[in-house]
Amino acid sequence: MLQPARIVAPSLLAADLAKISEEVARAGRAGADWMHLDVMDGHFVDNITFGPELVRSVRDATTLFLDVHLMISRPDHFLPRFLAAGADMLTVHVEASHDVAETLRRIRQTGCQAGLALNPATPVESVLPFLDQIDLLLCMTVVPGFGGQAFMPDVLEKIRVVAATRAARGLGFHIEVDGGIDGVTAARCAAAGANVMVAGSSTFRAPDMALAIAQIRNA
Numbered sequence: 769m770l771q772p773a774r775i776v777a778p779s780l781l782a783a784d785l786a787k788i789s790e791e792v793a794r795a796g797r798a799g800a801d802w803m804h805l806d807v808m809d810g811h812f813v814d815n816i817t818f819g820p821e822l823v824r825s826v827r828d829a830t831t832l833f834l835d836v837h838l839m840i841s842r843p844d845h846f847l848p849r850f851l852a853a854g855a856d857m858l859t860v861h862v863e864a865s866h867d868v869a870e871t872l873r874r875i876r877q878t879g880c881q882a883g884l885a886l887n888p889a890t891p892v893e894s895v896l897p898f899l900d901q902i903d904l905l906l907c908m909t910v911v912p913g914f915g916g917q918a919f920m921p922d923v924l925e926k927i928r929v930v931a932a933t934r935a936a937r938g939l940g941f942h943i944e945v946d947g948g949i950d951g952v953t954a955a956r957c958a959a960a961g962a963n964v965m966v967a968g969s970s971t972f973r974a975p976d977m978a979l980a981i982a983q984i985r986n987a
């Protein structure tokens with residue numbers, strides 16, 4: 769199975785949230801492939817961001833693919849609202865409180881793509897039972913909750929294991945990394961087998977966003 773193409777997904781968390789539609793447009797002009805939206809509930813992670821209404825506003829503002837990362841304790845409970853808000857990909861955490869297989873099945877049933885995320889400390893074995901049910905596996909490269917943290921290189925080995933398992937099973941899901949990604953760390957993740965690069969600080973806060981995205985794409 770061929771590795772899927774490189775995708776750069778700027779994270780809205782690092783944008784100027786007082787002018788979201790302008791920031792989304794700026795990311796699109798700078799070459800973003802996807803928009804990454806970080807939903808945090810103050811329970812699963814120690815931070816609060818936004819909910820389905822904001823996802824819907826972004827949906828109305830752009831045709832970019834919306835990659836919605838749910839860092840919430842009960843993704844199953846909120847699923848219908850995020851699906852209705854127009855997400856293209858809904859990624860749920862394996863560590864959250866839900867029936868993971870059932871949540872993934874419900875996401876895909878509506879035509880939305882299903883992603884599964886795991887934290888840096890979570891062993892790769894926890895996601896292996898679900899690999900044939902997903903369109904994307906998100907290997908967190910920081911402890912989730914905040915932008916601007918340092919990349920954790922220990923996760924590279926997990927990415928290699930996931931990529932090897934994907935090849936052995938003939939599967940085609942994306943492997944996404946999120947946290948501390950820039951041109952340098954993206955190269956290391958790509959070499960390990962990742963193809964979707966989420967980047968907040970290094971894109972939205974760069975002096976030249978188009979250059980920053982190009983550096984991640986070509987890393």
Ligand code: DX5
Nearest residue numbers: 779912913915916948968969
């Ligand atoms: C962290 C979020 C990330 C965050 C990445 O919990 O999941 O998407 O926005 O930010 P940077 O790229 O600044 O590390």
Ligand code: ZN
Nearest residue numbers: 806837946966
């Ligand atoms: Zn994220």
